[in-house]
Amino acid sequence: MLNRPLNRPLNRPLNRPLSVSLLRGRWTGLAGTFAALCLGAAILTASALLLTSAGPRVPARYAAVPLLVRGPGVPGEENGFAENPPWSPGTTEALVRALASVPGVAAVLPYRSAPGPYGADGVRVIGLRTEPGADLSAVRAAAGRAVRDAGAGAARVLAGEDRAEAEPAADARTRWIGMQVLTAMALLGGFVSVFVVASTFAFRVVQRRREFGLLRVAGATSRQVRLIVYGEALTVGVVAAVAGALLGAAVAPAVGGVLVTAGFEPASFDVRITPLPLAGAVAAGIAAGLLGAWSASGRAARVRPLEALRDHTAGGTPMTRLRWITGVASVAGGLALAAASASAREDALVNDVLVAAMALIIGLTLLSPVTLPPLVRAFAWPVSRSAVGMLAGRNALAAVRRTAATAAPVLLTVGFTVLVTGMVRTTAAAYAMGSAAAGQAEEDRLVWLFTLLLVGVSAGYSGLAIVNTQVMAASARVREFAVLRLSGATRRQVIAATAAEAVLVTGIGTTLGFAVAVPALLGMRAGLSQKAGAAVPLVIPWPAVAGVVIACLVLAAGAATLFTYGAISPPRPRFPRSGKAARGAGKGMAKHRP
Numbered sequence: 133m134l135n136r137p138l139n140r141p142l143n144r145p146l147n148r149p150l151s152v153s154l155l156r157g158r159w160t161g162l163a164g165t166f167a168a169l170c171l172g173a174a175i176l177t178a179s180a181l182l183l184t185s186a187g188p189r190v191p192a193r194y195a196a197v198p199l200l201v202r203g204p205g206v207p208g209e210e211n212g213f214a215e216n217p218p219w220s221p222g223t224t225e226a227l228v229r230a231l232a233s234v235p236g237v238a239a240v241l242p243y244r245s246a247p248g249p250y251g252a253d254g255v256r257v258i259g260l261r262t263e264p265g266a267d268l269s270a271v272r273a274a275a276g277r278a279v280r281d282a283g284a285g286a287a288r289v290l291a292g293e294d295r296a297e298a299e300p301a302a303d304a305r306t307r308w309i310g311m312q313v314l315t316a317m318a319l320l321g322g323f324v325s326v327f328v329v330a331s332t333f334a335f336r337v338v339q340r341r342r343e344f345g346l347l348r349v350a351g352a353t354s355r356q357v358r359l360i361v362y363g364e365a366l367t368v369g370v371v372a373a374v375a376g377a378l379l380g381a382a383v384a385p386a387v388g389g390v391l392v393t394a395g396f397e398p399a400s401f402d403v404r405i406t407p408l409p410l411a412g413a414v415a416a417g418i419a420a421g422l423l424g425a426w427s428a429s430g431r432a433a434r435v436r437p438l439e440a441l442r443d444h445t446a447g448g449t450p451m452t453r454l455r456w457i458t459g460v461a462s463v464a465g466g467l468a469l470a471a472a473s474a475s476a477r478e479d480a481l482v483n484d485v486l487v488a489a490m491a492l493i494i495g496l497t498l499l500s501p502v503t504l505p506p507l508v509r510a511f512a513w514p515v516s517r518s519a520v521g522m523l524a525g526r527n528a529l530a531a532v533r534r535t536a537a538t539a540a541p542v543l544l545t546v547g548f549t550v551l552v553t554g555m556v557r558t559t560a561a562a563y564a565m566g567s568a569a570a571g572q573a574e575e576d577r578l579v580w581l582f583t584l585l586l587v588g589v590s591a592g593y594s595g596l597a598i599v600n601t602q603v604m605a606a607s608a609r610v611r612e613f614a615v616l617r618l619s620g621a622t623r624r625q626v627i628a629a630t631a632a633e634a635v636l637v638t639g640i641g642t643t644l645g646f647a648v649a650v651p652a653l654l655g656m657r658a659g660l661s662q663k664a665g666a667a668v669p670l671v672i673p674w675p676a677v678a679g680v681v682i683a684c685l686v687l688a689a690g691a692a693t694l695f696t697y698g699a700i701s702p703p704r705p706r707f708p709r710s711g712k713a714a715r716g717a718g719k720g721m722a723k724h725r726p
Contacts, residue, residue: 164600165421166372168332171593172325173376173417174383179318180409181384182391186311188296188304189400197241197259199272200290200298201227201279215301218254223284227258230278236266237275257298260289303398310396313582316482320548321589323490326420327544328597331497333424335537335601337361339608358429365425366418373417377410394581451501462495466648470655474662482555485656489551492648493544500536505529507640515632520625523616524632534605535637541597542641542684543648548590549680550649550672555656556583557671562660591680598684599691602634606695613700627696634692638685 194200203216219227224242231240241259262271268291275289290297299307344357352360388403469488476484496503512525528535609630616626653670660668 164604165329165332165336166368167600168329168597169369169372169417169421170376170379171596172329172420173373173413174380175321175325175376175589175593176416177377177380177410177413178384178387179314179321180413181381181403181405182388183311183314183318184406184409185388185402185404186307186314186397188299188307190293190295191299191303192400193243194257194259194295194298196261197295198262198268198291199260199275200295201231201258201260201275202288202290202298203256203286216256218256219284223282224255224258226282227279227284227287230282231258231260231275234260234271234274234278236263236271237261238263303400306395306398307401310391310401312482313391313396313585316486316586317589319483319486320552320586321593322416324544324548324590324593326416326423327493327497328541328593329417329420330424331537331540332597332600332604333365333421335533335604337425337429338533338537339604361425361429362422365421369418369421372421373414376417377414380413381405381410394585396581455498459495459498462491462498464495466491466493466495467651470651473652473655474658476659481656481659482559485551485555485652488655489547489648489652492651493547496543496644496648497536497540500539501532503644504532504535504539504640507643508535508636511636511639520628520632523621523625523629524636527629528633528636535640538598538601538605538634538688539637539641539644541594541601542638542688543644545591545594545598545684546642546645546677546681547648548594548645549587550646550677551652552586552590553583553676554649554653554670554672556586557673558653558657558668559660561671562664562668587676587680591683595683595687598687602688602691603695606630606692606699609696610699613696617700623697623700626700627693630696631689631693634688635685638681638688641684642681 203219218224228240228242231237237260239261241261242255243257243259244255260271260275262268272289272291279287279289288297347357347360384405385403388397388401391397392399392401466488469484469491473481473484473488508525508529512521512528515521516525613626616629617623621629653672657668657670
């Protein structure tokens, strides 16, 4: 028996040693959190490295020349990435003579953009090779004066990294397309990573209510329980973030090669491994783990000692005032952003739609304890006449937090799949209404590849999260399965009920995913219709969406079935049941029996 009151604090600090001991004893349960953090950090690292490597480069053709004289204008979106007009033959000759007389210039190299005689093929760039030991700044200033004296005052003298402005217009256009793709990938990947990590860690803390109740019985204070959660999150987060950063750095060059092959980056694109993106991804991974711990530690700290006697899935009030306020504000903000996207600029339309969907996902996830029970009753009603269907519906309804945690990755997967595929296809349909058919095949290819990349980032990681949450849920239900077996349920019925519950959760997540994507898509379609001056159809590729939903169903039901079967399988006998060996073992046991 304890010799002190239940809520009396312990006399010695227990947070760090107890956190380590709990972490050692719970490493199998924390494997899901580690996997989510590691993959999230890998996505963040790869996205950051690709983004920082996607800027303009000094073309290899000009790499050995320290100074370049560039014609007027710079290729960019504002002029449709058209090449700047070349100098006339007379202006080119005057520039060459004037630049050759500049002190410190060893050679003047007119770069011709196409084969042909000098002066007739369009010279747009002139390189200046300096003499050894020449002051580059002084030569650059003198070359600028020479350009103005030659009558080409709009030309610019470029040095260092500024020479990247001499990049061909075709490469500049490709890099601009790639930047849009990488920005969307980074935004989507970052949100999916943080969302999955936070929800996984919160689900793990919810599963341990009884354990935290026992700690409170032993005398742990609310502050000590909170610090235990933070200690575990920090330990797992540091290891997982470092491992994920190394993994992301390893796969980033391969992803860069895919972008070049797909036509989203020019052939000169290569991934540069720099320390700043790696450090930022590690810090973001640790912050994501601590964010999940922050949202869950308050719930863990509020666990009372009597929670040790309750079921961890049923105790406590699911909705708090802060959760109500944040959830309603997120849903209202998401709907407002979806409506505002109808008047957004064309270059900001995609990001506005993505942010609107993210706000809706956060809001519906926070409000899931309120929105899920009606959905569970609606989806369980058709199968409630059978024992297995009734058991699946009652389990999903009784454990709302578990249902919300397992439905969240399905919501994320289906929501972003419908959003991205519908967004890209609807945008392509709007552009096809006002463009010629000549370049339509190439545009369709790039659009479809863009769709596959975005869906792969969101659905791939979320699919792993589906398996992860199902495994975590099944591993915490061993006692529940044992009670069902003792109540008369067969092993097949228990497995069937768990699989039916996974199917039910998948249907709920799919419904919420459409509820997230459709408002954002309607706002985007209104914006495209306003810009096109005609009604733009909302195009959703149903075969692709159906394939993703079926994949979620297979992953959820398959993971639940496999791990439920493993959880309720009888242990192997330690001794033979028959034969001479069994009789010998029995005699040996009788001989040593006191």
